[in-house]
Amino acid sequence: MNRAGRVRAETERGQILVIFALVIAAVIAMVGLVLDGSSAFAQRRTEQNVVDIASLAGANAYMNTDDTVAARTAAAIAGARASATKNGYSDGVDGATVGVAVTLKSSGADVQVDITDAHPNNFARIVPGQESWDVSVTATAWAGVIDTAIGAAPWTMHIDAFNEDGSPKYDISNPQSFGTECGDYPEGELDISWTDFNGYDNVNSSEVKDILDGTSVVTATFDLTEGGQYLGQHNEGCHTTLWEKTQANLAGHDVPIPIVGPPTEPYTTCNGTTYENGCFKGWAMFHVTSASGGSDKIITGYFLDNFRGAPLTVGECTPAQAAAGTCGVIIETGDLDTYTVVLTD
Numbered sequence: 001m002n003r004a005g006r007v008r009a010e011t012e013r014g015q016i017l018v019i020f021a022l023v024i025a026a027v028i029a030m031v032g033l034v035l036d037g038s039s040a041f042a043q044r045r046t047e048q049n050v051v052d053i054a055s056l057a058g059a060n061a062y063m064n065t066d067d068t069v070a071a072r073t074a075a076a077i078a079g080a081r082a083s084a085t086k087n088g089y090s091d092g093v094d095g096a097t098v099g100v101a102v103t104l105k106s107s108g109a110d111v112q113v114d115i116t117d118a119h120p121n122n123f124a125r126i127v128p129g130q131e132s133w134d135v136s137v138t139a140t141a142w143a144g145v146i147d148t149a150i151g152a153a154p155w156t157m158h159i160d161a162f163n164e165d166g167s168p169k170y171d172i173s174n175p176q177s178f179g180t181e182c183g184d185y186p187e188g189e190l191d192i193s194w195t196d197f198n199g200y201d202n203v204n205s206s207e208v209k210d211i212l213d214g215t216s217v218v219t220a221t222f223d224l225t226e227g228g229q230y231l232g233q234h235n236e237g238c239h240t241t242l243w244e245k246t247q248a249n250l251a252g253h254d255v256p257i258p259i260v261g262p263p264t265e266p267y268t269t270c271n272g273t274t275y276e277n278g279c280f281k282g283w284a285m286f287h288v289t290s291a292s293g294g295s296d297k298i299i300t301g302y303f304l305d306n307f308r309g310a311p312l313t314v315g316e317c318t319p320a321q322a323a324a325g326t327c328g329v330i331i332e333t334g335d336l337d338t339y340t341v342v343l344t345d
Contacts, residue, residue, distance in 0.1 A: 040119040044135045050087040051113045051139035057083035058100060058111035059143035069328040073102045076111045076143075089115050104328035106221070106317050108144015144330055152256045152312065153246075153288070154211040155194050156231055158186035159261030159281045161303070168284065168303035175289060175302040185232040185260055185278030192299060194239050195231055195258065197222075202235040208242055212249045221318060222258060223311040227267030228279035231258055243293030250288045254304060257286040258312055282309035 058080030065075040080100045084090065091098035099114040116136040157178065162168055169189065170176040178192050185193050196207045197218040210216035222229050261281045263270045270279030285304040292298055317327035 039122075040133055040135055043117070043119050044137060047089070047115050047117060047135060047137040048139070050084055050089055051115050051137050053087065054080045054083040054098075054100075054113040054115075055111050055139040055141035058102070058113065059109075059141035062102070062109050062111060063143035063330060069104065069325075072328065072330075073104075073109065076100070076102050076109065080111055080113050084113065084115065089117065104317050104322075105142070105144055106321060106327070108142060108330050109328050110140050110142050112138065112140040114138045152197075152258070152283075153250060153286065154196060154208045155192045155299070156186055156258045156260045156278075157192050157284075157286070158189050158277065159259050159307070160189035162259075162284070162307040166306040166308075168306065170302050172287070172302050172304070175300060177298040177300045179296075179298045180238060182238040183236050184234060185275065187277060193233055194237075194242060195233065197231075197258075200234070203233040203237070203239065205239045205241055208239065209245050212242070212245050214249075217316060221311060221321075222280040224264060224280065224282070224309065226272075227263035227270040228260075228281055230271040230273065230275050230278050231260055231280045232275065232278040238297055240293055240297070243291050243297055243299070246288065246291035246299060247293075251290050252288065254285055254287050256283050256312060258283050259307060280312075282307055283312045284308060 058076040061079030062072045062076035065072045067075075077100045081091065081098060084098050089096050089098055094117075096115065096117040099112075101112045101114075103110040103112065114136065115138075116134055118132040119135050120132050121130055161170060176190065178190050180192050181187050183191070183193060194203050194208055196203050196211065197220045207216065211218060222231060259281045260278050262277060263275070263279045264281070268274065284307045287301045287304055289300045289302070291300070321327050
């Protein structure tokens with residue numbers, strides 16, 4: 001082989017070595033991504049378990065601290081951090097960050113816990129900038145009394161479903177199928193009407209669907225002043241699609257129901273307008289056995305306890321409640337309230 005041939009052959013071998021090295025590096029990087037990705041996913045699962053437990057611990061501490069809202073909030077933060085620490089994650093230790101935020105609701109609070117920790121890579125680190133990955137997770141738990149639109153059913157029932165002493169005519173020993181006359185408000189003890197908890201505009205089926213499945217959280221408070229606030233449809237209609245939605249989302253659940261009827265004496269109107277039966281009277285807990293649409297249009301169930309002539313707050317804390325300093329207070333109003341800790345996110 002002449003000199004020119006030898007030079008060309010050596011050059012080609014050098015090029016092959018470079019290409020081979022690049023291919024090997026790419027293969028190692030891809031394998032590294034798979035292996036480190038699996039390890040990072042396992043770390044994320046561990047972190048998620050920790051934040052779930054920590055948020056529940058914080059919510060439980062909030063609910064069980066018998067003191068001011070500030071004291072409950074401090075207890076929730078301390079409880080969540082203690083839980084995270086016990087499970088291996090402390091804020092500022094080994095590069096981990098643990099954040100706890102308490103958001104006050106109309107009754108109780110949301111406790112959100114966020115954890116971020118670095119995942120040290122073993123193989124993927126050969127790629128510049130991939131020495132480690134941040135793995136972040138979050139969880140939120142709610143503590144308080146069931147009084148939100150997620151918990152309160154978006155339909156109204158009539159005061160005549162109760163005896164004069166407030167006891168229900170239809171309890172667990174006497175369940176009933178409640179139908180509808182498709183009016184703005186219930187006309188009698190076995191009638192119901194849909195509501196979007198607004199009281200001022202027409203009820204829209206899609207809005208009520210969002211309330212039924214928890215997609216929409218409505219903010220409103222209904223009280224007993226000046227004859228009772230109006231709580232009705234403002235538009236007659238059966239809203240046929242809502243019955244099966246109720247079956248899918250609320251069958252087997254206990255929910256607060258707004259109870260309406262004639263204006264509270266000595267008033268002759270509610271909201272300054274005459275409504276024969278659409279004035280808010282109070283609320284009661286109701287067990288939904290089933291719901292059926294089509295030609296039936298009935299919700300079957302029974303009341304769990306006596307009617308309560310007390311305000312019903314739905315949704316998050318209103319500006320008025322914030323100004324009054326009543327946000328986050330867990331109200332003790334009687335046996336109808338259900339104290340709850342729920343992992344919501």
